Amino acid sequence: MSVTELSKTPVAAPDFTAIKGRQQAAWRSGDYALVGVTLQIVGESLCEAIDLRAGERVLDVAAGNGNATLAAARRFAEVVSTDYVPELLKKGRERAEAEHLPVEFRFADAENLPFADASFDVVLSTYGVMFTPDQERAAAEMMRVLRPGGRIGLANWTPEGFIGQLFRTIGRYVAPPAGVKPPSLWGTEPRLVELFGPQAADIRVTRKSFNFRYRSAEHWIDLFRNFYGPVQKAFLALDTQLQVSLDADLRALIAQFDRGGSTLVIPGEYLEVVIVKQ
DSSP: OOHHHHHHSOOOOOOHHHHHHHHHHHHHSSOTHHHHGGGHHHHHHHHHHTTOOTTOEEEETTOTTTHHHHHHHHTTOEEEEEESOHHHHHHHHHHHHHTTOOEEEEEOBTTBOOSOTTOEEEEEEESSGGGOSOHHHHHHHHHHHEEEEEEEEEEEEOSSSHHHHHHHHHHTTSOOOTTOOOGGGGGSHHHHHHHHGGGEEEEEEEEEEEEEEESOHHHHHHHHHHHOHHHHHHHHTSOHHHHHHHHHHHHHHHHHHOOOTTSEEEEEEEEEEEEEEO
């Protein structure tokens, strides 16, 4: 086949249903909540950045174990918390009940939200919606359910930050799905403009860091290898020799970012994003 013929060969579209099935399996493995709960401060910061008001109707998309959900509920918003992993919704519900916070929890796919147009004043997502395989569809759904003049608040890991580099390292061992854009693109301003710009009156981006604070590199690797689904699944997919190699690469990555000295402190860079709908 000639180069010209190859260029005309249609490229198969990604099977988003199959990809999401694998993602669900990854996030259901381990116990993400043990990692997720350490990120609570990010949800609090995002609610302040978006100037959340009591009584506003709020949707948390790909909410995980509910960091942004709880932050919004603590500010007396009317919150609907959604995720497509039932185990994570259960963790969020348990946290809300422990704090006596009224929250509605709904099983929902970020790419097909079961809500009417213009249903919410605010839509939030902290390190959640960025992992959807169909990025355009997820962004369009967030905009669809948001009222005119409403706000979207996002926290997205950057490509060059620690978590962006973590997924890049894992990708050298376990190839990401073909045809799917990297999640870390949500951590770049040009991509956000592509996704939301046509319907946005304003997009404000602030580069921030969340500090991962652990006892040591061994402590971080042990927790993430056993409880953080994507890392756990990566190790399980490899033979013993490659597991040793991945472990060594993760230790090198940690050493590159660590600024803690006697204990581990890793700044994880992310974008705090506030989008106002036209």
